[in-house]
Amino acid sequence: MNLNSKTGKFNSKGDLTRILIVDDEDQFRLALSKQLSIRGYETFDVSNGEEAVKFVRHKDPKVVILDQKMPGMDGIQTLRELKKIKPELQVIMLTGHGSTDLARITGKYDIFRFLEKPTTIDELVNGIQAALQERVYAMARYEIPDVKKTNIKDWLIGAHNQRPAMIILGFILFALIAFMPTPSRLTELLNMKKTGEIGEPIAGYSEYRKMNNDQTIAEFYAVKAELYNNVKKPDGTVDNVILSIDKVEFRAKVMVGTLIVASLFWATGAVPIGITALLVGTIMIFFGVLTPEAVAKAYAKDSVIFIFGVLTIAMAISKTRLDRRIGILLLGTSNSLFKFVFFFGPLLSVSAAFLSEHALIAFLTPILLIVYMGVIKSMGIEKDKPLILLLFLLPNFCANIGGPGSPAAGGRNAVMLGILSDYGISISFGKWLAMGLPFVPVMALVIGAYFYLAVRSRIKRKDINIAQLVKRETERLGKMTVEEYKAAFVLIILIILWVTMSDKLGMGGPALFCIVLLNILGILRWKDINQIHLDVVALYAAASAMGAGLACTCGALWLADGFVSILPDFFRSGMGLCISTSLIAGILTNFMSDGATVAAIGPITVPMATLSGMSNIKVGLATAFSSSFAHAMIIGTPNNAIVYSLAKDPETGEQLVTMKDFLIHGSVVILLSFLVLWTWVFYGYWSWM
Numbered sequence: 001m002n003l004n005s006k007t008g009k010f011n012s013k014g015d016l017t018r019i020l021i022v023d024d025e026d027q028f029r030l031a032l033s034k035q036l037s038i039r040g041y042e043t044f045d046v047s048n049g050e051e052a053v054k055f056v057r058h059k060d061p062k063v064v065i066l067d068q069k070m071p072g073m074d075g076i077q078t079l080r081e082l083k084k085i086k087p088e089l090q091v092i093m094l095t096g097h098g099s100t101d102l103a104r105i106t107g108k109y110d111i112f113r114f115l116e117k118p119t120t121i122d123e124l125v126n127g128i129q130a131a132l133q134e135r136v137y138a139m140a141r142y143e144i145p146d147v148k149k150t151n152i153k154d155w156l157i158g159a160h161n162q163r164p165a166m167i168i169l170g171f172i173l174f175a176l177i178a179f180m181p182t183p184s185r186l187t188e189l190l191n192m193k194k195t196g197e198i199g200e201p202i203a204g205y206s207e208y209r210k211m212n213n214d215q216t217i218a219e220f221y222a223v224k225a226e227l228y229n230n231v232k233k234p235d236g237t238v239d240n241v242i243l244s245i246d247k248v249e250f251r252a253k254v255m256v257g258t259l260i261v262a263s264l265f266w267a268t269g270a271v272p273i274g275i276t277a278l279l280v281g282t283i284m285i286f287f288g289v290l291t292p293e294a295v296a297k298a299y300a301k302d303s304v305i306f307i308f309g310v311l312t313i314a315m316a317i318s319k320t321r322l323d324r325r326i327g328i329l330l331l332g333t334s335n336s337l338f339k340f341v342f343f344f345g346p347l348l349s350v351s352a353a354f355l356s357e358h359a360l361i362a363f364l365t366p367i368l369l370i371v372y373m374g375v376i377k378s379m380g381i382e383k384d385k386p387l388i389l390l391l392f393l394l395p396n397f398c399a400n401i402g403g404p405g406s407p408a409a410g411g412r413n414a415v416m417l418g419i420l421s422d423y424g425i426s427i428s429f430g431k432w433l434a435m436g437l438p439f440v441p442v443m444a445l446v447i448g449a450y451f452y453l454a455v456r457s458r459i460k461r462k463d464i465n466i467a468q469l470v471k472r473e474t475e476r477l478g479k480m481t482v483e484e485y486k487a488a489f490v491l492i493i494l495i496i497l498w499v500t501m502s503d504k505l506g507m508g509g510p511a512l513f514c515i516v517l518l519n520i521l522g523i524l525r526w527k528d529i530n531q532i533h534l535d536v537v538a539l540y541a542a543a544s545a546m547g548a549g550l551a552c553t554c555g556a557l558w559l560a561d562g563f564v565s566i567l568p569d570f571f572r573s574g575m576g577l578c579i580s581t582s583l584i585a586g587i588l589t590n591f592m593s594d595g596a597t598v599a600a601i602g603p604i605t606v607p608m609a610t611l612s613g614m615s616n617i618k619v620g621l622a623t624a625f626s627s628s629f630a631h632a633m634i635i636g637t638p639n640n641a642i643v644y645s646l647a648k649d650p651e652t653g654e655q656l657v658t659m660k661d662f663l664i665h666g667s668v669v670i671l672l673s674f675l676v677l678w679t680w681v682f683y684g685y686w687s688w689m
Contacts, residue, residue, distance in 0.1 A: 017132065020061040021045040022052040022078065023094070024070045028117075032065070035121050041128070049073025053081045056089065063131045065124070068095040068114075083110060088138040090131035094119070141653030160658075166270035170261040177257035178287075182249040185565070186558050190218040190248055203603035204560055206551035217554050218248040225290050225552065248553070254287045255555040258546060263591055266539070266634060267663055273634075274535040277542035289549045298545035302506035303593065307638050308537045309511020310362040311645055313494065315532065316515075316524040318366045320487040321477050327367035327470040330360075334466040337390070337456060341448040345398045349444035352398070353405020353437060356498055356507070358638045361399050365646040368392060371469050373650065379461055386455035387464075388647070388656045389665060394451045396643045397669050398444045403594070403628030404436035404621075412594035416624040419602040425616050435621055438685055443676050447669055454665075486521045490514050536634075536645035543635035547592045551599070556592065560584065560601045564608075577614050578682050581605045582626035586670060590636040594627040618686065625681070629673045631666030634659060640666075 019041045023029040026047065033043040044061065046052050048070055055061070064082060068075035079091055093114040112131045115123065139146055145162035156165040192202045194211045202208060202217060211220045222228070222242035229241050258280055265276040284295050317323050330348075334340040352360055368391045376384055403409045407417060407429055420427060456462065480488075497510035518524035550556040563584040564572075571580035581601065589597040602623050609619035630636025634644050640662060647657040 017063075017128075018042045018044065018059065018061045019128065020052065020055055020059075020064045022047075022049065022064060022070075022075075023067040024048060025067075032124075036125075036128075039121075039125060049075075049078030049081070052078055053085070056082050056085050060086075062090070062135055063112075063128050064089060064091045065128075066091050066093050068093055079111065087142050088135055088144050090135045090138070092124070092127050092131060137649075137652035137654060140655065160269040161272045163268055163270040166264060166268045170264045170270060173264070174257040174261045174283075177260060178250070178254045180253065182246070182253065183558075185561065186249055186252060186554070187245065189557060189561065190245060190252070190554055191216055199608075201561065201604070202557065204557045204599075204601065205554060205603075206556065206599050208603065217557075218243070218245050221248060221552050221554065225294060227288060227291075251287065251289045252553040252555040252558060254283065254289060255546070255549045255553050256559065258283050259550060259555075259591055262542065262546060262635075263633065267659060269659055272535065274538045277535070277538035280542040280546050284545065284549050289553060295545060298548040299541040301541070301544040301548075302508040303638060304537060304541040304544055305508025306358065306506070306511055307540050307641055308532065308534075309508055309515060310358060310638070310642060311532050311537070312515050312524070312529055313491075313511060313518070314362045314366060314642075314646065315528055316518045317363070317487055317491065319528065320481070320483045320523060322484045322487045322491070323363065323366050324370070324470060324474040324477060325480070325484070325488075326363050327370075328467075328474055330364060331367065331466050331470050335468060337459070337462060337464055337466075338452075340466055341390070341394065341452050342445060345394060345448045346441040346444040348395055349398045349402045349440045350405065350437075352400075352402025353409045353440055357399040357402050357409070358507075358642060359495070359498070361396060361639045361642050362646075364395055365392065365643055367470060368395070368466075369647060369650070369656075370473055371464075371466050372656075374469050374473070375461055375464055381460060384460045386458040387460070389455050389661060390451050390459065392643055392647045392657050393661065393665055394447060396639050397447050397631050397666070399639050400631060400637055401443045401447070401628050401673065402440055404625035405433070405440040406437065407432045409628075412598045412627045413624050415595050415598045416602055416620050419598070419606055420616060420620050425620075427617055427621075431617075432621070434689070435617075435686065436625060439625065439677065439681050442680055443673060446672050446676055450668060450672060451665075483523055486523055487518070490517050490521070490523075493517070533645040533648075536641045539635060540638065540641050544593065550592065557604075559588065560604055563588075564604055572608065574614055575618075575682050577605065577609060578618055578622040579678055581619055582622045582677055583674065585623045586626035586629040586674060589627045589630045590633040590666075590670075594630060594637065597627045598623055618682075622677075622682070625677060626673070629670050631669045631673075632663050633666070634662055 017040075019036055021029050021033055021036075021043060023032075023045070024047050029045045029047065033045045036043045044055065044059070046055055050073060052064065052066070053073075056064070066075050066078060070078070073081075075093055075095075079093070082089055082091065090112040091110075093111045094117055095114060096117045112134055113127050115127060136146075138144075145159040156163075156168075158164050158166075189202060192200070193214045193216050194200070194202065194208065196213055205211070205217055207220060207224070211217070219242060227243045227247075229243060229247075261283075262276055262280055265271055265279070266273065270276075271279075281295050281299060284290055284298075285292050289295075290298065314323075317326070331340075331344065334344045348360065348364075372384075372387060372391050375387065376382065403412065407413045407427075413432075417427065491514075494510055494514045497505060497513070498507060501510065515524065515529070519526070547556075550559075564580070567580045570576040584605075585597050585601050588601070602620060605623060606616050606620050608614075609616045630640065634640045644655075644657055644659075644662070648655055
């Protein structure tokens with residue numbers, strides 16, 4: 001039940017809204033309490049600040065009506081203490097001495113509103129209702145879950161960032177997987193010795209090329225991870241012996257269990273994103289998957305540094321307002337939603353096949369946030385969810401599917417080129433373009449059609465001229481400032497370094513260099529960097545660590561091998577092998593990095609193509625192409641993480657695009673991606689080539 005001024009003041013479960021009145025005038029306090037009770041509030045009253053602090057510590061009032069002038073603790077002192085206990089608490093200050101100084105204090109100490117005594121009951125009720133709405137925004141800013149505790153069912157369901165039922169389910173699933181009897185196939189894979197023969201089952205192990213001949217995965221993993229047992233000899237000396245096979249098996253199961261738990265928690269919002277990110281490392285350390293130093297190293301991958309760098313640089317560009325200028329270049333033709341969907345979307349996808357799709361999304365998202373905020377303010381509305389989905393998810397998914405367009409579109413393609421070269425197969429840049437680029441704009445049009453049909457009819461304002469809105473924002477800025485020229489200079493350097501030096505410096509190195517340069521030039525300060533949403537950086541760091549753990553323990557190979565083993569005969573040969581390969585890669589890439597997915601599956605399926613008489617190139621490209629379908633989970637690709645991090649209401653702090661949005665709409669786009677890949681590519685133009 002929603003808040004309603006005519007029928008009473010209720011929360012979503014029908015419970016009365018709790019109001020605390022703090023005033024040293026007994027008659028005024030009691031009269032006000034009675035008036036508010038008549039209007040449907042559950043009221044409590046105390047006569048001083050000390051009692052107010054005690055009440056708030058043990059109860060959960062939604063709004064406090066606080067007198068400024070009281071003996072002992074005055075209103076401001078009381079306010080400070082209350083905010084320490086519950087920062088989301090909304091306080092309406094009552095005073096008989098209104099002044100400009102009081103207005104200044106209101107802003108300084110986070111008072112929602114101040115009203116002069118005497119105030120009308122209607123004015124106070126209006127203030128309370130507005131405070132209740134602001135409390136929702138404050139809880140979002142402080143990431144405080146609004147859990148209903150009226151019964152066990154409500155407690156178990158919980159709220160975003162605190163869902164006890166999902167937490168319990170996650171740990172039960174983890175225990176079932178980690179402590180179940182070890183499947184014989186996992187033992188077999190761990191005990192297999194490398195022979196160097198093409199097509200052997202363990203060729204899909206991520207470290208296969210570093211293994212010695214006649215070495216098993218279990219031996220290689222234990223030595224590399226520096227995992228030994230101290231064994232005491234009969235003569236009293238102690239020897240370091242590598243982990244026994246059963247302990248390696250256990251660690252592989254632990255990593256698969258970690259994948260299930262982390263995916264469940266991230267998808268349902270069982271706990272905050274950052275806490276799940278820390279949980280991954282905690283499990284890996286406590287169960288001895290890797291040494292603490294190795295876990296830390298796994299968290300600090302180049303892709304993690306890249307995301308941190310991109311978010312920081314995007315903030316600097318937004319700070320100088322250079323993003324408005326960039327917006328004109330990128331969105332200049334989007335003078336209607338139709339053109340944004342069906343022209344800009346495909347153009348972005350094709351661009352992402354040759355340029356960094358992560359950088360494109362990082363530059364675009366703040367601009368689209370400006371467009372969105374401008375639209376809802378012009379209409380006088382609080383939110384337009386369908387417009388949010390169209391503006392943020394459509395470009396994100398279009399950038400994701402740029403991967404198949406060219407070999408230059410990400411590390412996953414380089415991994416596949418390496419796998420094919422191991423089998424004596426090479427593919428030219430031009431041939432890759434011919435086999436992959438036609439998929440990109442067609443898929444972008446399909447994504448556009450889905451969003452256009454699914455959400456456009458529900459958008460509250462359909463005549464949106466994005467190009468005009470961005471141009472208007474730019475015109476307000478006047479001529480470019482010195483800071484904008486500096487930021488543009490740094491941005492050009494960043495792009496040049498990414499294009500020419502990423503093979504040596506990675507993607508994160510140039511980003512860190514440009515952050516330092518922005519500080520030296522006086523654009524970016526350390527205080528600005530502290531405002532970065534580090535929860536998203538932590539999330540991607542945990543995903544990288546989890547991928548490393550799955551890969552080195554053989555967990556990833558076990559999963560990939562298991563998928564392949566259950567395939568019907570049709571899906572093990574001919575074009576059916578391309579379909580099954582793409583299906584496996586497209587699902588796994590939502591939980592692992594695209595490069596790790598290709599590294600785990602490619603060495604298994606490429607030799608299968610040889611045995612079945614199918615083209616190795618087609619099977620290899622099918623794997624690489626579908627590793628771009630990471631639409632459903634935030635951890636699937638930096639694009640998702642960047643959009644999730646930046647798409648927040650700048651005024652309320654509300655998360656505009658949620659994990660649920662990614663899961664629902666991303667799953668649909670994944671299905672559409674498979675259909676287009678199978679029909680337009682596999683049974684379409686590939687059959688004509």
